[in-house]
Amino acid sequence: MTCYRIDESGYTGFDLINADQRFQGASAIAIENDEAARLIREHFPRLQAGELKYRSLSRRPGNHERLLRLLRDIHKDFECVTYVCDKRYLLTLMLVDYAVEPFYYERGHDLYVDGRTYAMASLLYTAGPTFFGHEGFGELLTAFQLAVKEKSPLSRIRLVSAAKNIDWRQLEEILGPVAMACPDCWQAIATPGVNTDAAWIVLQSLISRMEAMSEEPYRVEHDQSKNLVAYNALIKKFIGHHDEIEFQTTEVASLKFPLKLTEVIQVDSKLSPAVQLADIMIGAAIEGASMMAGLRSGGLDPEEVYSIYSDDQFIHMSPMIDFEENRRFRKGSRSSEMIDYFSRHFFD
Incomplete structure (x- = not known):
């Protein structure tokens, strides 16, 4: 064998x-x-x-x-x-998967068709440090990673704050659901087993x-x-x-x-x-x-x-x-x- x-x-x-x-x-x-x-x-x-x-x-x-x-x-x-x-790109892709995609799914849009989540993550990963600064973009990823790990109300507040503290409207289609604290997205993040x-x-x-x-x-x-x-x-x-x-x-x-x-x-x-x-x-x-x-x-x-x-x-x-x-x-x-x-x- x-x-x-x-x-x-x-x-x-x-x-x-x-x-x-x-x-x-x-x-x-x-x-x-x-x-x-x-x-x-x-x-x-x-x-x-x-x-x-x-x-x-x-x-x-x-x-x-x-x-x-x-x-x-x-x-x-x-x-x-x-x-x-x-x-870091994989973490950005996970952010799109759990903190963005559920918002669109509930409105009848499938971001997984033809790799749209990968395209969205590539755009965010590439443009994020320029639009939001390395520190601001880094805090967004850190807050998301912590939210997935802890699944606590405090970590949710930190994630939403990280999005609101940067100029998220420059990539509103991606970060809008995060900044607006979409409940469907939080439910996905808080799902047991998601890491x-x-x-x-x-x-x-x-x-x-x-x-x-x-x-x-x-x-x-x-x-x-x-x-x-x-x-x-x-x-x-x-x-x-x-x-x-x-x-x-x-x-x-x-x-x-x-x-x-x-x-x-x-x-x-x-x-x-x-x-x-x-x-x-x-x-x-x-x-x-x-x-x-x-x-x-x-x-x-x-x-x-x-x-x-x-x-x-x-x-x-x-x-x-x-x-x-x-x-x-x-x-x-x-x-x-x-x-x-x-x-x-x-x-x-």
Whole structure:
């Protein structure tokens, strides 16, 4: 049975505004441990550490070319995928999903058709700091994140105040429902189980690709790290869900239950060269995104890293301000149905 080894990076739970961890993601690779060990010996024959870790290796410029060659071999010879999301954009999208969309739904407008919520979030994310100032826009996102976590009257007041304290009428169609304290929107925010944890977003994207790559049942192994506890619990819920249903999320991605994924196992990464390769993959992707955003320097050339991926080996969630392209890419998606379905079946 095929086994995908996965690893994650950038997980901060409900906090999507963490200044030190702007991006979150995960990688999966179908490779056996003996083959992974061979690759590691080939590219790092003098490795003294007991475990291959991207962060440690990338600090030394002398390792950069070796890392690039290893990544090229991985993506040339093995089934693999990497997912990266901009967490601040994801939080903005969640704000639209819960603090804006219900207002329009109650008035007969479906913002989920053809990715309208993504377009609205992209506009808010891109123009918000300019229209409202970095501090004002940052407080809006902070207040929303806190409201989703606490679901208290005080956090509701802070969210409404954050919208009213900026010139929200510059984007009235988006922020009007927030500033006017729309009760339908607050009901969505206060719904038990609604949270800003990005783990299910990352997993849904990663699993949809593994499902597409696998013709037969497969299993997953991942590290025993604390951050992966949330991933492990969600994967088990996905595996245990046997209802027959399929969601088309974009023109190239869908998710169908029951999954072909049958088992998830936690392992010690020190004993799994394959999991170590997944660490190399996600480490390079997250570092590249951080460097392109001007948040980090000194790592691998991000242009060289991203040139390695084929179209089906890299998935990202980031703003798309080409609204016509966004509409085409998400035409016919069933995002609203999937969000409702996941809320009912996977979130307590």
